[in-house]
Amino acid sequence: MKGTGSSNVVRHQGVVTKQDYCRRNGHRSMALWFTGLSGAGKSTLAYAVHERIFRRGWHTYVLDGDNLRHGLNSDLGFGEAERQENIRRAGEVARLFVEAGVVVLAAFISPFAADRERVRKLFAPGEFQEVYVKCDLAVCETRDPKQLYRRARAGEIPSFTGISSPYEAPTSPELVVDTSVLRVETAVDRILEHIDRLTHQDMGQGAMI
Numbered sequence: 215m216k217g218t219g220s221s222n223v224v225r226h227q228g229v230v231t232k233q234d235y236c237r238r239n240g241h242r243s244m245a246l247w248f249t250g251l252s253g254a255g256k257s258t259l260a261y262a263v264h265e266r267i268f269r270r271g272w273h274t275y276v277l278d279g280d281n282l283r284h285g286l287n288s289d290l291g292f293g294e295a296e297r298q299e300n301i302r303r304a305g306e307v308a309r310l311f312v313e314a315g316v317v318v319l320a321a322f323i324s325p326f327a328a329d330r331e332r333v334r335k336l337f338a339p340g341e342f343q344e345v346y347v348k349c350d351l352a353v354c355e356t357r358d359p360k361q362l363y364r365r366a367r368a369g370e371i372p373s374f375t376g377i378s379s380p381y382e383a384p385t386s387p388e389l390v391v392d393t394s395v396l397r398v399e400t401a402v403d404r405i406l407e408h409i410d411r412l413t414h415q416d417m418g419q420g421a422m423i
């Protein structure tokens with residue numbers, strides 16, 4: 215799905231910049247992109263991190279893959295082209311949040327490396343942080359609260375990631391959390407440590423990105 219590419223469509227730039235938002239908010243903006251198999255714990259971690267940094271007074275929001283498919287992406291199915299469009303739209307929304315000075319936590323299976331790389335290119339260096347929520351397929355299947363794996367194994371769900379459709383694991387993510395072995399609280403702590411390192415790097419450089 216492509217845009218019209220009309221020459222009549224021009225970008226508008228307001229007076230208030232991303233840096234202005236970040237200075238007012240007291241923290242940098244970024245997109246933490248949680249990727250992994252269904253059942254790996256992406257949404258669980260995203261919402262847990264969201265709660266912790268919200269309590270700090272940070273401006274933050276969760277973009278959850280299932281939620282977007284109830285609204286913005288409700289017109290999309292699960293074919294390869296539609297999955298690509300699903301991630302493209304999610305990436306564009308995440309970029310808007312980052313431009314507004316927000317820490318956005320995006321939880322999407324996003325199984326294809328090329329799609330994740332296209333999203334990364336929407337952001338300035340350091341703004342896109344790929345968090346690989348690693349989890350063995352067997353462990354994901356034991357969780358399976360929506361019975362999706364069971365249905366996929368029975369052939370009721372075609373092109374299901376990890377069963378009948380591939381998942382291309384990140385080769386160089388900014389952070390890996392293995393939920394096969396880590397408790398939720400420990401994984402959240404590691405993600406927060408990662409966020410804090412990025413923030414401290416900005417302070418050391420005398421800049422608020």
